[in-house]
Amino acid sequence: MAQKWYTEWCKNELFTNELVQAARLLQAALNWHLVNLYRRLNFSDLLSEPKSPGELAESLQFTDSAAITIDAMLERLFSQYSFLEKSAVNGATRFRESDNPPEITHNLDDIRASMSELGQDYLTTLEFLQFGDDKFEYALREDPEFLDRILSGREAEWEELWFRATNTDPLQNVHGIMGAVAIDKLFDSGAILEIGGGTGNGIRNLFSHLSDKNELDRVRQYIFTDISQKFIMSTRREIRADYPDVDTEWRFVDLNVPINQQKIGDGSIDLIYAVNAAHVAKDIIAFLRSCRKTLRPGGRVLFAERIRLTEKDMAPRELALNLSIYHRTAALRNDKHRPMHCYLSPKNWLNVLDQAGYGNAEIWPDLDALNDYFPDQYAAVITAVA
Numbered sequence: 213m214a215q216k217w218y219t220e221w222c223k224n225e226l227f228t229n230e231l232v233q234a235a236r237l238l239q240a241a242l243n244w245h246l247v248n249l250y251r252r253l254n255f256s257d258l259l260s261e262p263k264s265p266g267e268l269a270e271s272l273q274f275t276d277s278a279a280i281t282i283d284a285m286l287e288r289l290f291s292q293y294s295f296l297e298k299s300a301v302n303g304a305t306r307f308r309e310s311d312n313p314p315e316i317t318h319n320l321d322d323i324r325a326s327m328s329e330l331g332q333d334y335l336t337t338l339e340f341l342q343f344g345d346d347k348f349e350y351a352l353r354e355d356p357e358f359l360d361r362i363l364s365g366r367e368a369e370w371e372e373l374w375f376r377a378t379n380t381d382p383l384q385n386v387h388g389i390m391g392a393v394a395i396d397k398l399f400d401s402g403a404i405l406e407i408g409g410g411t412g413n414g415i416r417n418l419f420s421h422l423s424d425k426n427e428l429d430r431v432r433q434y435i436f437t438d439i440s441q442k443f444i445m446s447t448r449r450e451i452r453a454d455y456p457d458v459d460t461e462w463r464f465v466d467l468n469v470p471i472n473q474q475k476i477g478d479g480s481i482d483l484i485y486a487v488n489a490a491h492v493a494k495d496i497i498a499f500l501r502s503c504r505k506t507l508r509p510g511g512r513v514l515f516a517e518r519i520r521l522t523e524k525d526m527a528p529r530e531l532a533l534n535l536s537i538y539h540r541t542a543a544l545r546n547d548k549h550r551p552m553h554c555y556l557s558p559k560n561w562l563n564v565l566d567q568a569g570y571g572n573a574e575i576w577p578d579l580d581a582l583n584d585y586f587p588d589q590y591a592a593v594i595t596a597v598a
């Protein structure tokens with residue numbers, strides 16, 4: 213019942229025509245950049261003979277785990293065009309160029325112009341892609357930790373772009389809004405623990421939503437956590453100024469370490485919340501089990517997540533994120549429940565929640581019901597009861 217309401221709300225209010233168009237334009241921009249990179253890196257020559265992503269990374273003198281970046285890129289090109297052939301020898305995938313790469317008929321300037329008509333804030337999403345394109349070789353060859361420094365707030369020059377790319381970009385902000393409205397529907401009141409809260413998309417949207425309804429007192433206690441002290445401090449400054457009366461705590465919590473070893477007791481929390489952070493977990497099932505222990509009986513996890521719509525789906529922003537060692541290597545892959553790094557598909561989420569012992573697992577909204585209206589739909593809330 214509630215899921216049905218949520219699906220209708222997404223369709224009628226949240227997923228505006230602008231958002232649907234922006235997601236489509238972003239997919240087109242990703243194709244443009246990938247073909248551009250393919251040409252710039254001279255893949256036509258390199259792939260005149262079959263090569264694995266690892267062999268390509270080696271030929272380009274890229275850092276080891278760059279194979280994952282190249283794999284995602286070629287899988288995406290393979291799924292969109294028909295100029296590549298794929299073969300598997302002893303489980304290793306190899307790609308070969310079998311036809312000329314496409315002449316991209318659409319132009320990036322046209323995409324930018326159309327995007328800006330949807331609203332200036334949408335341009336950040338293209339800027340982030342352009343950044344990934346510009347820094348591709350630098351981040352994979354000369355300075356492999358470059359992106360990791362940006363993602364943890366240690367690169368002052370790029371701090372502002374990262375903030376916009378995770379907060380003011382409407383395609384990203386939508387995750388925090390979805391989380392807030394789902395919490396409103398599924399959570400009565402109590403203590404909330406936010407994991408990987410970062411620059412504040414989750415807490416900002418939730419507090420603003422509840423405050424608009426005059427229901428902020430449903431948050432009895434809010435423990436905001438991350439592994440970046442810098443993000444914790446800046447989000448704390450903002451939220452304390454805007455919501456001085458809410459009981460908030462600000463802590464370092466590493467989601468790869470059992471939560472009860474980090475001064476948060478078993479059975480002490482009513483809701484564990486994360487916006488685009490749960491997928492960071494190295495061992496996703498161990499993380500979910502640790503969350504389950506931390507929850508009171510009947511407590512719930514609720515994750516607003518970018519989801520993979522197909523097994524090898526590449527999120528456009530992964531053009532930049534895949535330049536980070538952490539993003540590429542943090543997740544332990546598993547053929548059955550996590551075939552790719554980081555983001556999971558809805559089916560993978562249901563599988564891992566089940567293995568971790570949760571009940572009542574649900575994905576909101578009903579993605580099948582929205583398929584015709586929003587074919588590039590990429591955002592969902594994953595929730596289950598401990």
Ligand SMILES: C[S@@+](CC[C@H](N)C(=O)[O-])C[C@H]1O[C@@H](n2cnc3c(N)ncnc32)[C@H](O)[C@@H]1O
Nearest residue numbers: 378408409410413438439440466467487488489
């Ligand atoms: C994609 S960002 C999402 C941030 C925020 N929730 C948002 O939506 O704006 C992922 C966050 O996870 C944090 N993170 C990375 N590794 C982590 C870990 N091992 N434990 C906890 N948080 C981590 C990062 O510092 C970053 O803030």
